[in-house]
Amino acid sequence: MRIAINTGGGDAPGLNAVIRAVVLSALNQGWEVFGIRNGYEGLLSGEGVTPLTRADVRGITHLGGTILGTTNRGNPLEWPCPRPDGTVEIRDRSGDIARAFEELDLDALIAIGGDGSLRIASALADKGIPVVGVPKTIDNDLAATQVTFGFHTAVEVATDAIGRLHSTAEAHQRVMVVELMGRHAGWIALFAGVAGTADVILIPEIPYSMDSVCQKVEARYANGAGFAIVVVAEGAYPVGGKPFFQDPGGAGRNARLGGIGEVVAHEIAERTGRETRSLALGHLQRGGSPVAYDRLLALRFGAAAVDLVKERCFGCMVALDPPDVHAVPLAEAVERIKTVPVEGDVVRTARALGISFGD
Numbered sequence: 001m002r003i004a005i006n007t008g009g010g011d012a013p014g015l016n017a018v019i020r021a022v023v024l025s026a027l028n029q030g031w032e033v034f035g036i037r038n039g040y041e042g043l044l045s046g047e048g049v050t051p052l053t054r055a056d057v058r059g060i061t062h063l064g065g066t067i068l069g070t071t072n073r074g075n076p077l078e079w080p081c082p083r084p085d086g087t088v089e090i091r092d093r094s095g096d097i098a099r100a101f102e103e104l105d106l107d108a109l110i111a112i113g114g115d116g117s118l119r120i121a122s123a124l125a126d127k128g129i130p131v132v133g134v135p136k137t138i139d140n141d142l143a144a145t146q147v148t149f150g151f152h153t154a155v156e157v158a159t160d161a162i163g164r165l166h167s168t169a170e171a172h173q174r175v176m177v178v179e180l181m182g183r184h185a186g187w188i189a190l191f192a193g194v195a196g197t198a199d200v201i202l203i204p205e206i207p208y209s210m211d212s213v214c215q216k217v218e219a220r221y222a223n224g225a226g227f228a229i230v231v232v233a234e235g236a237y238p239v240g241g242k243p244f245f246q247d248p249g250g251a252g253r254n255a256r257l258g259g260i261g262e263v264v265a266h267e268i269a270e271r272t273g274r275e276t277r278s279l280a281l282g283h284l285q286r287g288g289s290p291v292a293y294d295r296l297l298a299l300r301f302g303a304a305a306v307d308l309v310k311e312r313c314f315g316c317m318v319a320l321d322p323p324d325v326h327a328v329p330l331a332e333a334v335e336r337i338k339t340v341p342v343e344g345d346v347v348r349t350a351r352a353l354g355i356s357f358g359d
């Protein structure tokens with residue numbers, strides 16, 4: 001067998017561990033493995049496909065990022081092709097992918113990605129390309145798998161940051177607002193907010209009211225705590241409002257959330273008169289070494305993906321269904337995203353502890 005592997009979409013801690021598991025599991029059964037550079041770009045340019053050896057994947061389990069490179073722009077189904085007059089034509093280049101695949105005499109592709117990349121993988125599988133998907137995203141918003149690798153690392157980083165913010169909040173009797181990632185789902189904000197003992201957690205699943213947020217902040221001062229920590233998921237929005245974008249996207253650009261933390265901080269300061277500061281943790285949540293849980297999950301996903309190729313179970317994705325890793329159809333896996341259940345146990349735990357969701 002000659003198999004290829006790529007990483008698409010935003011990076012997540014654990015990508016290199018998947019690559020290592022795929023390469024070693026495949027080489028150990030006498031297969032050849034090729035890495036495609038930068039999502040699908042390597043296949044389309046013809047220059048970005050290289051054999052992967054044991055030496056290439058030595059010592060990478062603990063490394064963040066991806067040795068293959070990634071992009072969240074290169075969708076081969078909607079590829080921007082500049083015309084001579086300066087305008088851009090959007091083309092479906094899946095045929096070119098299929099041709100490159102044949103020319104390289106490849107038998108299967110293992111595509112590691114989040115919802116966008118897995119949607120592409122699903123469409124390529126529909127067009128006859130033998131694909132196996134591996135789910136990744138720090139957002140943990142893929143419905144078909146109990147958890148994605150990268151999520152626990154992001155929660156760890158965010159929890160640590162919330163802990164550090166407590167020092168300054170307490171020392172200065174301030175309100176500290178921290179904006180965390182999570183495009184459509186508030187998993188990181190919820191988990192890190194509860195673990196880090198925030199006072200207010202705002203997530204996209206529960207639209208907030210500033211009256212309620214400020215009431216909680218004031219209660220913290222009234223009960224003698226003298227400071228407050230507010231965690232805001234980047235996709236959170238007020239009742240009757242909309243998420244806050246840095247860039248609404250369009251013309252080939254992805255929409256980019258961000259800035260809601262500063263908006264919330266400004267309103268808290270205005271309404272309560274309390275000294276308030278905000279920061280967005282941003283890509284710090286995606287970088288660095290994966291925690292042990294994410295390394296292990298990533299290694300399991302990589303080995304399981306090779307098993308699926310061996311069984312010729314194409315058009316499928318590996319998914320964690322404790323205690324095992326199973327195959328789920330890609331089409332089903334990308335059908336819907338997984339949001340935080342608002343009546344779920346973690347939200348209930350938070351409420352029991354007196355944490356406000358601003359509702």
Ligand code: F6P
Nearest residue numbers: 010072137138139181182183257
């Ligand atoms: O989906 C992962 C994620 O980190 C989101 O939480 C965030 O909104 C987005 O990617 C940021 O993407 P970029 O790195 O392109 O700004």
